Amino acid sequence: MLVKTTSMAATLAKSGRLGMVGILLSIFVAGSVQARTLETAFGDVDVEGTPERVVTLYEGALDAAVAAGVNPLGAVTTRGGDNVASYIEAHLGEHPPAIMGVVREINIEAVLAQQPDLILAPAQLSDEQYQLLSRIAPTVVPPTQPLAPDNWKAEARLYGEALNRQAAIAEAIEAVEQRAAEVAKAVEEAGVGGSAFLVRWMPGGPMVMSENLFSAGLLAQAGLDVQDAGLVGERGVHSDVLSLENLSQVDGDWLFLATLNEDGQAAVDAAKQSSAFTRLNVVQQDHVVPVDGQLWTSANGPLAAQAILDDIEAALLP
Amino acid sequence: MLLLLTALVAVSLVSLLIGAGSVGPGRALSLLSGAQDSEAHFIVWELRAPRTLIGIVVGMALGVAGALLQAVARNPLAEPGLLGVSAGAAFAVALALVLGASAATLRISVAQLGALVGCVCVLSVARFRGVGNDPIRLVLAGAAFSGLLASLTSLILLYDQRAADEIRFWVIGSLAGRRLDDLFAVLPSMLVASVVVALIARPLAALALGERVASGLGHHPNLIRWLVIACVALLVGAATAIAGPIAFVGLVVPFVARALAGPDIRRTLWFCLPIGPLIVLAADIISRVVVAPSELPLGVLTALCGAPVLIAVVRARRLPML
Numbered sequence: 298m299l300v301k302t303t304s305m306a307a308t309l310a311k312s313g314r315l316g317m318v319g320i321l322l323s324i325f326v327a328g329s330v331q332a333r334t335l336e337t338a339f340g341d342v343d344v345e346g347t348p349e350r351v352v353t354l355y356e357g358a359l360d361a362a363v364a365a366g367v368n369p370l371g372a373v374t375t376r377g378g379d380n381v382a383s384y385i386e387a388h389l390g391e392h393p394p395a396i397m398g399v400v401r402e403i404n405i406e407a408v409l410a411q412q413p414d415l416i417l418a419p420a421q422l423s424d425e426q427y428q429l430l431s432r433i434a435p436t437v438v439p440p441t442q443p444l445a446p447d448n449w450k451a452e453a454r455l456y457g458e459a460l461n462r463q464a465a466i467a468e469a470i471e472a473v474e475q476r477a478a479e480v481a482k483a484v485e486e487a488g489v490g491g492s493a494f495l496v497r498w499m500p501g502g503p504m505v506m507s508e509n510l511f512s513a514g515l516l517a518q519a520g521l522d523v524q525d526a527g528l529v530g531e532r533g534v535h536s537d538v539l540s541l542e543n544l545s546q547v548d549g550d551w552l553f554l555a556t557l558n559e560d561g562q563a564a565v566d567a568a569k570q571s572s573a574f575t576r577l578n579v580v581q582q583d584h585v586v587p588v589d590g591q592l593w594t595s596a597n598g599p600l601a602a603q604a605i606l607d608d609i610e611a612a613l614l615p
Numbered sequence: 616m617l618l619l620l621t622a623l624v625a626v627s628l629v630s631l632l633i634g635a636g637s638v639g640p641g642r643a644l645s646l647l648s649g650a651q652d653s654e655a656h657f658i659v660w661e662l663r664a665p666r667t668l669i670g671i672v673v674g675m676a677l678g679v680a681g682a683l684l685q686a687v688a689r690n691p692l693a694e695p696g697l698l699g700v701s702a703g704a705a706f707a708v709a710l711a712l713v714l715g716a717s718a719a720t721l722r723i724s725v726a727q728l729g730a731l732v733g734c735v736c737v738l739s740v741a742r743f744r745g746v747g748n749d750p751i752r753l754v755l756a757g758a759a760f761s762g763l764l765a766s767l768t769s770l771i772l773l774y775d776q777r778a779a780d781e782i783r784f785w786v787i788g789s790l791a792g793r794r795l796d797d798l799f800a801v802l803p804s805m806l807v808a809s810v811v812v813a814l815i816a817r818p819l820a821a822l823a824l825g826e827r828v829a830s831g832l833g834h835h836p837n838l839i840r841w842l843v844i845a846c847v848a849l850l851v852g853a854a855t856a857i858a859g860p861i862a863f864v865g866l867v868v869p870f871v872a873r874a875l876a877g878p879d880i881r882r883t884l885w886f887c888l889p890i891g892p893l894i895v896l897a898a899d900i901i902s903r904v905v906v907a908p909s910e911l912p913l914g915v916l917t918a919l920c921g922a923p924v925l926i927a928v929v930r931a932r933r934l935p936m937l
Binding site: 528539545573 | 636
């Protein structure tokens with residue numbers, strides 16, 4: 298009797314302990330899924346669960362979020378425009394994000410008004426702005442600093458992790474890689490290729506864009522030899538406006554001509570008024586490709602990559 | 616005068632020889648002496664020659680306009696760039712660009728209208744409010760006016776990002792990439808202005824002796840003033856339409872001209888004709904080489920060099936009353 302009681306008590310105690318351990322374990326396991334620690338430019342940032350109210354303050358972050366299936370509540374305008382880039386509007390459906398200002402001048406009050414539970418910010422976010430934004434919600438700033446053509450992948454993965462949609466981002470990046478390889482193969486088979494310059498046409502002449510730019514990286518992946526004639530400094534995004542006397546420096550096999558607005562053809566027309574431009578070999582061969590500057594010189598991310606690859610395909614492959 | 620003309624020819628030649636590109640003075644010189652060099656030919660004759668011509672015309676227009684404006688405002692600091700007359704022209708062009716204009720001829724008339732409005736605003740400040748007696752206060756009024764126009768131009772820029780590229784071109788003057796067509800389009804209005812200036816030079820000189828003397832000599836002071844304002848508007852509008860606003864040229868040129876020619880406006884105007892192009896071309900040549908392979912806008916350079924001159928003029932003990 299006594300033994301029985303003791304053993305019962307022991308069993309009870311045992312199962313109780315087991316239950317406790319089980320509960321603790323389940324909390325621990327759930328916790329490891331729910332709260333993630335991200336390595337950001339401003340140290341480790343904890344994000345819990347799957348954020349619903351997301352604000353993006355960078356075109357690459359908007360792109361990554363949309364690619365991962367999240368429609369942000371707020372976003373910044375594209376450079377040279379007063380809304381998000383038009384290539385991404387098609388993906389946004391009926392709920393376009395509210396405008397939070399421009400990337401260099403973020404409207405903190407507008408961000409606060411959205412009551413976000415996650416803020417995805419650009420790598421260039423200033424310390425002051427980070428201090429303000431991180432008081433509103435966990436703010437994810439990618440630790441990517443030097444300009445490099447494949448920065449977007451690491452950034453997109455970080456944003457995807459913050460959004461708790463790692464798989465969707467990995468899939469989107471993989472799709473871009475595959476597509477780029479296909480385009481490269483087709484370009485090689487068509488025997489086009491050669492050297493390429495990416496410039497932004499200004500009324501006084503062209504700005505040569507860096508070969509480290511996102512879109513330049515995709516051109517290179519597609520098989521073109523992207524150059525900047527040594528005119529763009531290590532960390533610069535583009536050169537100064539080149540003197541018309543030096544236009545021959547951008548006379549390669551292909552010239553991708555962008556403007557700040559989406560009307561690339563207007564830029565070509567403007568450039569063609571200059572005899573210094575029309576005498577270039579690349580112009581006479583009709584190898585000038587007008588491109589949307591919002592997409593080509595400002596955007597970033599898996600959706601932008603697909604759109605740029607569309608453009609490359611249309612331009613190089615008959 | 617002969618010396619000035621020789622200097623102008625020399626600077627024009629240098630302007631053909633020196634640029635931001637790979638065609639240096641040696642190559643350009645051998646081209647001019649008959650060598651076959653298609654790249655140098657293109658750069659010297661199709662890029663440098665037009666901008667040299669345009670620089671000469673713009674320099675003449677701004678120099679003469681500056682001298683006229685200073686005479687009519689009776690103020691040595693009255694300058695089209697400083698007083699916002701150029702800013703008025705540039706603002707008008709910016710507005711027209713946003714509203715969809717792009718034809719060269721329309722741009723000129725719009726710029727001249729803007730310059731006229733700017734001119735009238737400035738001179739009404741100078742004459743009606745008693746500011747004209749104090750050169751510094753006139754400059755302050757001009758600065759305020761320019762600031763207003765600059766902020767309005769920024770407003771346009773914010774309102775219409777699509778026009779931003781073209782407007783940026785207008786905010787700071789430059790001779791790069793300008794075509795001879797633009798020059799031909801402004802020539803008629805400049806000729807009209809020159810004829811009017813020739814006709815009113817004598818009465819304007821009389822006006823410098825005082826209103827009563829001028830009336831006594833049979834002139835009509837108000838008519839003369841209005842004609843001068845119209846000429847300044849035509850000249851500054853034309854110059855701004857081709858090259859954008861170029862600061863301080865209209866201040867420095869008459870200043871040097873007066874120093875060489877003496878107080879008579881008729882002699883001063885003649886001296887402005889070679890001095891204006893000299894200064895504009897010299898500044899343009901420097902703007903090509905300082906940041907090669909890029910170029911600095913000419914307007915930046917004239918502003919950099921002109922500001923110390925303005926300070927020197929203001930600080931000079933004896934500010935000549937005109």
